[in-house]
Amino acid sequence: MTAPTNIATGLARIGSFIRAEQWRDSDVSGLTPTQAQILIHLAQRGPARVTAVAEEIAVTQPTASDSVAALVRKGLIEKRPDPDDARAVSLHPTRKGKRAADALTLWPDALLAAADTLAPEEQAAFLKGLTKMIRTLQSDGAIPVQRMCATCSFFRPNVHADPAKPHHCAFVDAAFGDASLRLYCGDHVEADTEEGDRNWRRFTSHASAE
Template identity: 50%
Template sequence: MVVDKMNHDIGQRIAQGLARIGIAQRQQAWAAGSERNLTPTQAQMLSQLASAGPLRLKELAAQLAITPATASDSVRVLVEKKLVSKKAAATDRRAVELGLTAAGRREAKRVAQWPDFLVQAIDVLSMEDRAAFLRGLVKMIATLQERGEIPVTRMCSSCKFFRPHVYRDVNQPHHCDFVDAPFGDGGLQTDCPDHDAAPEARRRELLQVFVNGQPATS
């Protein structure tokens, strides 16, 4: 009975643990941002433009799960600071795309170093624990993405090249068609430059196979 209760509560304790990490990360982001006069949202924008840019305002807002109005305010400040520039989109000269200036690229590199305090904490985990942790995180993020609660990002679970659980080898059960190679949970990507989004129906199927280790039944 006691064991049942402990198992029942484990989800709640994981949620509490993640919330504590989230609080620590926000505190760290505010502290680091205030040194450079950036809000966490402005810092995230630089980071997102560095990894996925150039982007239109609506795309940037959607990727950060903020409203276009909030995005517009932050972009205005970043343009004033000469960290972000606006230019005509390559595919449609009437549309405007946001990109990083040289100073913005330097700042984005510094911003990327903020999670270092988390990386140091993760370093105490064994390789096995890290792979299991990453697998769990990717499953959680992918599930939230499929429910529309957070934006879809460039993770294996939504990539057309991902083939989860195609091998019996527990160390390398997945395959990436892009590099045509097997890989394990420790190799799951959360922001892959080679990511190519799978169609929605295929994404749902990939998630089902990845989470359950078997194809969807319906």
């Protein structure tokens, strides 16, 4: 097997484990994995339109709409007029929905514990590799744009001489290393194409500070 095939096999194994755990949890919560993901998303990140939710959790809009309808029927979320567009609605978790979301976990404890067994430099290399793979999938149009450092207008890759913290986040004005690369960040603002491409070249070239 080639290295890419081995990597794909490993990711698929982990994906299968996550899906199995999510379906096991659904026996307890009464929510499908997609419904649970939407409820957690709204509880943690605030009200959103269904199109935005579908993009965030990487499902089609009809799939998200079906899950939203089920969550509304269960009294876990409600639709309210969107303050920015009178013709649109945004989804809000109800009090019951917030309590239900608190009881749900996004990631299996066993998976987090396994990731925690990696040495700090292994975690940093893993995150950098995942960032590269996800960004490539985005560029190919295979997945929607993720709210991650690599596509963020606040990202300043490889601008510091400190090899432990070569990057800079202009939003919080702080240096950080590969182990702190975010694959989801609520403060993300998508960089324009030119800025994003420039950042990407700098990130992948291992350039040191000028």
